[in-house]
Amino acid sequence: RKEVEQDPGPFNVPEGATVAFNCTYSNSASQSFFWYRQDCRKEPKLLMSVYSSGNEDGRFTAQLNRASQYISLLIRDSKLSDSATYLCVVRYFNKFYFGSGTKLNVKP
């Protein structure tokens, strides 16, 4: 079983739509949670850390459900520039485990 599982997509949505991604993780003792964004042929870049109480950064909202071991990312009012692959990442001590990514295509 993979440490972190994500729906690979692609999610094809129109501009302005709201889209949500989920991710599940297998290690209940995982300590930190993140969403990264990776553009084609570029390195992953931190989008946001996911706090236990959930957190929001502009159009992006992240939630953590420890009991069910899943993390979510909600993107409101999608922009063309949001098109990318979104990686769910889980940390256990010094090890980071990456999901395979969810591809988002925002269409005009």
Added chain:
Amino acid sequence: SAVISQKPSRDICQRGTSLTIQCQVDSQVTMMFWYRQQPGQSLTLIATANQGSEATYESGFVIDKFPISRPNLTFSTLTVSNMSPEDSSIYLCSVDSGGDYNEQFFGPGTRLTVL
């Protein structure tokens, strides 16, 4: 966040040769990490490079194939030895932020093609 550079940004190499990738950070960091991202796949950790000690390799990766150096707190190298086409991949170095959540920040990657 740390500023990380990698050299070379890309290379095309012949089977059987070796390539050394350099990673430079603009601040001192305790741990540096080397990842591989094969086409269409997510990131796989190769090893953790600690200054002053041997690198710690993940299952499936060995020092003879991927020797790592960590001469100081701002620099590391990864060598891909005796390359085969299966080694064609993007190789990324990263560092911990050192903050409360210990986010990782990545270099721009080295795109390697082995013919």
